Amino acid sequence: MVPHEDLCDGNFVALHGYEVGLSKIHGEPGHVRMPVYHFNLIAKDPKNRIMPTCPATGEEQYEDPKEWFEHCARYDTEWLNRYIQAANEAGFLVNYNHPQWSLQSMEDYIGLHGLFGMEIINGGCLLYNDNTSIHMEAMLRHGTDILPVAGDDNHSALNCGNAFTMIKAEQLTYGALIHALEAGNFYVSEGPEILELSLENGRFTLRTDRPCTVVLLAESRHIRYAENTDRADLEFKPSSAGRYVRFEVRDAFGKKAFTRAYYTKDLI
Numbered sequence: 720m721v722p723h724e725d726l727c728d729g730n731f732v733a734l735h736g737y738e739v740g741l742s743k744i745h746g747e748p749g750h751v752r753m754p755v756y757h758f759n760l761i762a763k764d765p766k767n768r769i770m771p772t773c774p775a776t777g778e779e780q781y782e783d784p785k786e787w788f789e790h791c792a793r794y795d796t797e798w799l800n801r802y803i804q805a806a807n808e809a810g811f812l813v814n815y816n817h818p819q820w821s822l823q824s825m826e827d828y829i830g831l832h833g834l835f836g837m838e839i840i841n842g843g844c845l846l847y848n849d850n851t852s853i854h855m856e857a858m859l860r861h862g863t864d865i866l867p868v869a870g871d872d873n874h875s876a877l878n879c880g881n882a883f884t885m886i887k888a889e890q891l892t893y894g895a896l897i898h899a900l901e902a903g904n905f906y907v908s909e910g911p912e913i914l915e916l917s918l919e920n921g922r923f924t925l926r927t928d929r930p931c932t933v934v935l936l937a938e939s940r941h942i943r944y945a946e947n948t949d950r951a952d953l954e955f956k957p958s959s960a961g962r963y964v965r966f967e968v969r970d971a972f973g974k975k976a977f978t979r980a981y982y983t984k985d986l987i
């Protein structure tokens with residue numbers, strides 16, 4: 720695993736990590752119809768440069784984590800939960816990447832535990848029926864606390880600047896960014912910026928950098944919305960919302976932004 724201190728200065732911080740891919744059938748990673756798990760593992764400590772493994776009873780030991788993964792990994796939630804737990808214990812945030820692009824469904828991810836986030840906007844998948852917020856919603860409804868993340872997944876110039884995770888950190892340092900991520904102090908977007916989100920006297924205020932449609936979604940059918948505005952004022956009824964609420968923002972060009980789920984018990 721390669722850190723990138725050479726890229727960092729007072730205006731830029733590179734978080735280091737790597738992506739793990741696990742195909743349903745080993746040895747055929749490129750099959751276009753085959754479901755696949757992709758996870759990003761982000762090191763919480765900039766000095767952490769060791770890729771984790773999770774030895775299990777009966778598994779052969781390998782010094783090279785890549786070789787170990789190739790021989791020991793299994794496409795099932797039981798094995799993946801052990802791997803995710805080992806990665807968490809080794810000091811990594813584990814993000815579940817683009818399940819829509821990966822041809823996966825609820826049976827692949829319901830039952831996974833210990834994930835930090837799910838990639839609900841992927842700059843390289845925007846033209847591939849990219850509606851991954853539905854998958855995040857499914858996990859939330861099944862009681863899994865998971866955060867939305869977004870990124871370009873940049874493989875070429877065509878994939879640059881299409882998606883981002885906006886982090887509210889106290890300062891631009893590696894530790895402050897990780898702390899803000901773990902606290903959920905961020906939102907994700909493919910364009911619109913969320914400038915303010917507050918709750919006072921039973922009403923949410925959400926400000927954006929442009930006129931948008933702002934929708935308050937909940938675990939229930941308690942939906943509130945405001946159209947063509949850069950300042951939405953939306954009623955919040957805890958008794959009607961269910962366990963959580965979250966926000967989706969859409970501008971005139973269809974570009975979206977998403978907040979994380981805010982749990983009712985923490986808001987009252």
